[in-house]
Amino acid sequence: MYVKNISLLNYRNYENLNIQLIKNVNVFVGDNAQGKTNILEAIYYSAFAKSHRTSKDKELINWKKDNAYISLLVGKNRLDKKIDINILRDGKKAIKVNNIKVNKIGELFGTFNVVMFSPEDLKVIKESPTIRRRMLDMELSQINPKYYFNLVQYNKVLNERNIILKSKIFNQDILEVYDMQLIEYADYIVSKRLEYIDKINFFGDEIHKEITSSKEKIEFKYNCTVNLENFKDNYLQKLKANVLKDRERGLTSVGPHRDDFSVFINSIDTKIFGSQGQQRTSILTMKFSSLKIIKQITGEYPVLLLDDVLSELDSSRKRYILSSINDIQTVITCTGVEDLNDYLDEKVKIFTVSNGKVLN
Numbered sequence: 001m002y003v004k005n006i007s008l009l010n011y012r013n014y015e016n017l018n019i020q021l022i023k024n025v026n027v028f029v030g031d032n033a034q035g036k037t038n039i040l041e042a043i044y045y046s047a048f049a050k051s052h053r054t055s056k057d058k059e060l061i062n063w064k065k066d067n068a069y070i071s072l073l074v075g076k077n078r079l080d081k082k083i084d085i086n087i088l089r090d091g092k093k094a095i096k097v098n099n100i101k102v103n104k105i106g107e108l109f110g111t112f113n114v115v116m117f118s119p120e121d122l123k124v125i126k127e128s129p130t131i132r133r134r135m136l137d138m139e140l141s142q143i144n145p146k147y148y149f150n151l152v153q154y155n156k157v158l159n160e161r162n163i164i165l166k167s168k169i170f171n172q173d174i175l176e177v178y179d180m181q182l183i184e185y186a187d188y189i190v191s192k193r194l195e196y197i198d199k200i201n202f203f204g205d206e207i208h209k210e211i212t213s214s215k216e217k218i219e220f221k222y223n224c225t226v227n228l229e230n231f232k233d234n235y236l237q238k239l240k241a242n243v244l245k246d247r248e249r250g251l252t253s254v255g256p257h258r259d260d261f262s263v264f265i266n267s268i269d270t271k272i273f274g275s276q277g278q279q280r281t282s283i284l285t286m287k288f289s290s291l292k293i294i295k296q297i298t299g300e301y302p303v304l305l306l307d308d309v310l311s312e313l314d315s316s317r318k319r320y321i322l323s324s325i326n327d328i329q330t331v332i333t334c335t336g337v338e339d340l341n342d343y344l345d346e347k348v349k350i351f352t353v354s355n356g357k358v359l360n
Helices: 036-048 119-123 129-143 145-166 172-211 231-241 243-249 276-298 315-323
Strands: 002-011 014-020 025-029 067-075 081-088 093-097 100-102 114-117 218-223 260-265 303-307 330-334 348-354 357-359
Touching: 002 036, 014 036, 025 036, 036 067, 036 081, 036 114, 036 129, 036 303, 036 330, 114 276, 119 276, 129 145, 129 172, 129 260, 129 276, 145 172, 145 243, 172 218, 172 231, 172 276, 172 315, 218 276, 231 243, 260 276, 276 315
Parallel strands: 025 330, 025 348, 114 303, 303 330
Antiparallel strands: 002 014, 002 067, 067 081, 081 093, 093 100, 218 260, 348 357
């Protein structure tokens, strides 16, 4: 899987952009705040219909215009895909795949797969559990549409349950109806998250050893707010046991929306005791494991997006990345190519970005 062509119209600082990418490594070079990340963001948006930087779509539109437009031509083993997205300032968006309208965002997932690695990801280990859950959910949603459906339904039921909890006129019978729905969706979500963590451990073991010259052993562990043995029964018991506390707070205190995962290196929790280098290597291991998981499930590698992350890594981590992308279309942003010269061969296309203009 690879991006053949990307066109942008009124997208952030690009009034009109049309460029062709190569199957191998594409490097966008330029000073900060020139528009390099905007290109990666548009590619990412074509996979998820959302930005990795903002939750407000109107921020993607050039401030002088009423809408922005992204068009992506994706080469695939079986059938090429053309993704067209029109983003309107009122918050709406119109999505087409091969000129067929996409009615729900979930229908877009899996059309085009990406794995993004950005400087913000380097903080994932020590930041809020919300960020780690989001990372899991995004990765799972693009390879499993049913997961995304269950996640959406779970969140709907969760919100409705919380409304009941906050209501002055409390109805236990109605609450129990929502509890049973919540449990069914939660059971699927947690089971798929556990499977995904198992896959990350499987691929991550060798990846991490290679990065660290076998000096470190990594392990990812899922932290569930409910005992996993007899999950449905235990979740129901916890929901009932926490009703008074949940009513006081007006929210549901247990479930997948509260779960987390931890990373251990040589049996030590990296969030608490890991060095900055170990935390960064953990995320690198997770990202490259995701590449392999997607390849295993879909038969094709996703597109790898590296947003100004190489300058944040030491030589051994940088060497691992650049020596591992031979079969993967990679789009890199950086302020200079000097550090890349030792690792990249002739299969590279360099673009120069300046003030919303791209030259190659």
